[in-house]
Amino acid sequence: MIPDWLTQDNAAVPLPLGPRNNGKGFVERTIDATAGFLRDAIVSEAAAKRQGLLQALDPRVRLATLLALIVCVSLLHSPVAIWGMYLFVLLLAVASSVPLLFFIKRVWLFIPLFSAVIVIPALFNVVTPGDVLWTIGHLGQSHDFGPYHIPETISITRQGLLVALTFIGRVAASVSLAVLLTLTTRRSDLLRALVVFRVPQIFILILGMTYRYIILLVQSVQNIHTARRSRTLRYGSAGTEQRWVASRMGYLFKKTWLMSQEVHRAMLSRGFSGEGRALSVFRAGNYDYAWCLFVVLVCIGVLVLDHGVLPN
Amino acid sequence: MKPVYELTDIHYRYHAAIPALEGISLSIFPGESVTFLGANGSGKSTLLHLLDGLIFPDSGTIKAFDEVLTEEKLETDAFRCFFRSRVGYVFQNPDIQLFCPTVFDEVAFGPLQLGLPAGEVTRRVEDTLAMLGITSLKERTPNHLSGGEKKKVAIASVLSLNPQVLLLDEPTNALDPRTRYWFIELVGQLRKAGKTIITTTHELSLAAQISSRVLVLTEEHAIAADGTAQEVIRNHELLHKANILHEHVTDTSGYFGKEHEPHTGDNVIKFPAVPAAEPRPRRS
Numbered sequence: 007m008i009p010d011w012l013t014q015d016n017a018a019v020p021l022p023l024g025p026r027n028n029g030k031g032f033v034e035r036t037i038d039a040t041a042g043f044l045r046d047a048i049v050s051e052a053a054a055k056r057q058g059l060l061q062a063l064d065p066r067v068r069l070a071t072l073l074a075l076i077v078c079v080s081l082l083h084s085p086v087a088i089w090g091m092y093l094f095v096l097l098l099a100v101a102s103s104v105p106l107l108f109f110i111k112r113v114w115l116f117i118p119l120f121s122a123v124i125v126i127p128a129l130f131n132v133v134t135p136g137d138v139l140w141t142i143g144h145l146g147q148s149h150d151f152g153p154y155h156i157p158e159t160i161s162i163t164r165q166g167l168l169v170a171l172t173f174i175g176r177v178a179a180s181v182s183l184a185v186l187l188t189l190t191t192r193r194s195d196l197l198r199a200l201v202v203f204r205v206p207q208i209f210i211l212i213l214g215m216t217y218r219y220i221i222l223l224v225q226s227v228q229n230i231h232t233a234r235r236s237r238t239l240r241y242g243s244a245g246t247e248q249r250w251v252a253s254r255m256g257y258l259f260k261k262t263w264l265m266s267q268e269v270h271r272a273m274l275s276r277g278f279s280g281e282g283r284a285l286s287v288f289r290a291g292n293y294d295y296a297w298c299l300f301v302v303l304v305c306i307g308v309l310v311l312d313h314g315v316l317p318n
Numbered sequence: 319m320k321p322v323y324e325l326t327d328i329h330y331r332y333h334a335a336i337p338a339l340e341g342i343s344l345s346i347f348p349g350e351s352v353t354f355l356g357a358n359g360s361g362k363s364t365l366l367h368l369l370d371g372l373i374f375p376d377s378g379t380i381k382a383f384d385e386v387l388t389e390e391k392l393e394t395d396a397f398r399c400f401f402r403s404r405v406g407y408v409f410q411n412p413d414i415q416l417f418c419p420t421v422f423d424e425v426a427f428g429p430l431q432l433g434l435p436a437g438e439v440t441r442r443v444e445d446t447l448a449m450l451g452i453t454s455l456k457e458r459t460p461n462h463l464s465g466g467e468k469k470k471v472a473i474a475s476v477l478s479l480n481p482q483v484l485l486l487d488e489p490t491n492a493l494d495p496r497t498r499y500w501f502i503e504l505v506g507q508l509r510k511a512g513k514t515i516i517t518t519t520h521e522l523s524l525a526a527q528i529s530s531r532v533l534v535l536t537e538e539h540a541i542a543a544d545g546t547a548q549e550v551i552r553n554h555e556l557l558h559k560a561n562i563l564h565e566h567v568t569d570t571s572g573y574f575g576k577e578h579e580p581h582t583g584d585n586v587i588k589f590p591a592v593p594a595a596e597p598r599p600r601r602s
Contacts, residue, residue: 194419194459214419221461222413268414271372275409276479277402277431279395285426285436 019239033251034231041224053189058102060186065195066202067294071301072187078305079179085168087312088175094304095182102190109189113182121177128173129166131157136165193217198284207282215269223262230254320384321345322483322514323369328378330364338364340539342378348482351505351515353525355550356535357561362518363410365535366485369516370407403432406481410488412468416460421452421471424460428479446478450504466497473504484508486517490524502527520562526551526573536560 054061060068075091082088099109127133130142132154141161149156188196197214201207234250241247328342338361346352356362367373368380371392380387382401391397406428409415418424425446429439447453452470460468469489476484486505490498505515505528519525525532525547532550534543536559543549543556550556551570557563563570 192457194423194457197419211418214423215417218417218419218460265414268409268411269417271367272407272409272415273417274372275370275402275405275407276428276475277399278427279398279431283430283433284423285430285439 033247034235037227037231041228044221044224051192053102053104054192054195056103058104058190060098060102060190062293063297064288064290064294065191065199066288067290067298068191069187069196069199070202071298072183074301074305076180076183078308079176079183081309082176082312083172084312085171085175087308088172088179091308092175092179092182095179095186099182099186099189102186104186104189109182109185112189113178113185116181117174117178120181121174125170125173128169129162131159131161131163131166134163134166134169136163138162139164139167198287201284201286207284208280209282210284211282219262219265219269223258226261227254227258230258319347321347321381322383323516324379324381325368326379326381328368328375328380330361330368330373330375332364334376337539339368339375342541344533344541344544346514346516348514349509349512351509351517351528351530353517353519353529353532353547354535355519355522355525355532355560355562357520357537360535360537360560361539362535363487366407366487366516366518370405370485371401372407399432403479404481405483405485406476406479407485408472408476408487408489410491412465412472413460415472415475416463416468419459421447421455421458421460421463421474424471425474425478428475432479442478442480446474450474450477465492466494469493469497469501473501481513483514483516486515488519489517490519490521498524522551522557522562522570523573526570534560534562 060072063071075095079088079091082091096106096110100106131138135157138159138161141159143160145156145158145160148158191199194214197210197217200210200213242250323344323346325342325344328339329337330339331337342365354362354365364373368375369382371382371387371389374380374387374389383404385391385397385401387401392401416424418427422443425443426439429442434442444453447456450470450473452467452474455463455467455471460471463471473489490501493501502524505517509515509528509530515528517524517528529547532543532545532547533541534550534556536542542560543553551573554563554568554570557570558565
């Protein structure tokens with residue numbers, strides 16, 4: 007039996023009092039941004055599907071050689087050699103049909119996070135004494151705190167700038183190589199390629215499942231918030247919103263736990279006994295061997311130049 | 319003929335308190351297509367979990383292939399390989415079942431677990447994908463599949479094991495009409511190939527179309543009827559009591575009409591018998 011109120015139109019809904027809250031809230035914006043980042047950074051395999059220099063390689067060779075280049079970069083001391091390697095990585099990206107601007111933006115998003123904070127103190131004569139390039143200010147007198155000496159004049163030094171350039175260049179080249187690897191390799195191939203480094207199959211299986219279910223759970227979170235948004239006429243106080251978010255986190259945790267039990271049952275059902283197994287589907291060819299040789303020569307050449315010719 | 323499954327007075331409760339199955343006794347024979355019909359919460363999925371040896375009864379006995387099914391027995395390599403290669407379970411939620419990075423890996427998972435040689439695994443995967451018409455999805459990740467595609471891949475991941483018994487939990491839930499019909503045709507082909515099909519559903523039309531035998535589970539978690547699809551689905555009083563049929567529905571004969579009869583094809587792939595798996599040494 008339908009109640010009377012369900013047969014009539016609602017009376018005019020009073021507008022919410024207090025501050026206006028149009029558009030998405032902080033939580034929803036954060037969730038959308040997280041989901042968008044995951045979609046772009048993890049799910050998108052557009053670059054990996056293109057024809058290019060790196061895509062044509064056996065994923066195992068791609069993984070091993072790009073890691074070898076990262077090791078090589080970490081052994082360099084000369085800023086010229088390091089930035090030369092960065093330029094080489096940019097050329098690799100272009101040859102692999104990766105949009106250059108997108109690639110540079112993706113890499114330089116991480117640099118301030120992981121290196122700028124560390125490297126800024128090294129610019130100053132407080133940490134790296136040397137030839138003054140630019141004076142920042144005068145303290146009136148020098149100070150000593152145990153083993154630390156604060157000079158009278160705070161300035162950026164040439165030696166400090168070189169340290170910063172070397173450090174940032176090393177991070178930029180290494181992060182670029184890692185990003186290039188993930189952009190040009192499908193996630194499933196990357197996981198399979200880990201076998202080269204004797205990573206146990208069970209870890210590879212777990213990594214693959216993590217990737218699979220992170221996306222699914224992020225979709226669940228988005229669905230929860232979309233469903234709530236579709237029935238929300240007015241937002242509650244900050245405390246109410248926080249309690250709601252906390253309760254959904256608890257719900258999602260429980261859902262994840264129950265899902266993990268079901269997934270384990272589905273694995274058992276298909277004969278899983280705690281041992282990961284996989285097919286070796288890759289075949290290395292002449293192109294791969296030629297690329298390996300090229301990378302070895304590049305590494306040796308750069309290291310020789312760095313240690314013998316270029317200024318440190 | 320010996321039954322594939324023989325259940326005697328099975329009782330199962332969740333958290334030792336919430337009843338899920340009460341006094342279930344039945345036998346299922348090779349080649350039968352048995353459907354458990356019941357309302358939501360009647361214990362259908364729990365019964366399939368029991369039949370697949372994923373959970374075990376509080377009391378009563380389950381015999382599978384003439385062996386008593388126990389947790390201890392399934393921990394032995396020899397029996398686990400024997401049982402898992404003969405019984406395949408398609409879960410209700412394909413997202414639970416599709417846990418590998420690609421469709422190829424998913425379909426290869428079972429045969430690899432059986433310890434089949436690489437060439438045979440590849441052949442099975444490719445044959446199964448071709449049979450279900452999903453070869454084009456081979457390199458796709460399950461995150462990028464539609465609901466119908468996920469269901470097809472979930473079925474492929476089980477068929478590649480070449481099981482003698484297929485357990486299908488609410489297989490047509492959330493399927494569009496075209497995929498639903500495709501599924502009914504597939505079951506027809508698998509029946510023709512001699513597979514034993516055990517399905518749970520609350521859809522009368524599906525039960526009518528795919529079953530040689532229908533059992534009704536009541537909301538009290540017991541079996542209320544066991545008969546042919548015609549006998550059970552035409553018994554409106556029984557279906558009303560089991561809360562499967564709405565009181566206003568008085569005619570179910572349409573479910574048996576010609577337009578509902580599935581076509582059966584002959585393009586069923588035949589896998590060679592699974593070689594007897596050699597028990598691997600236990601890791602210390």
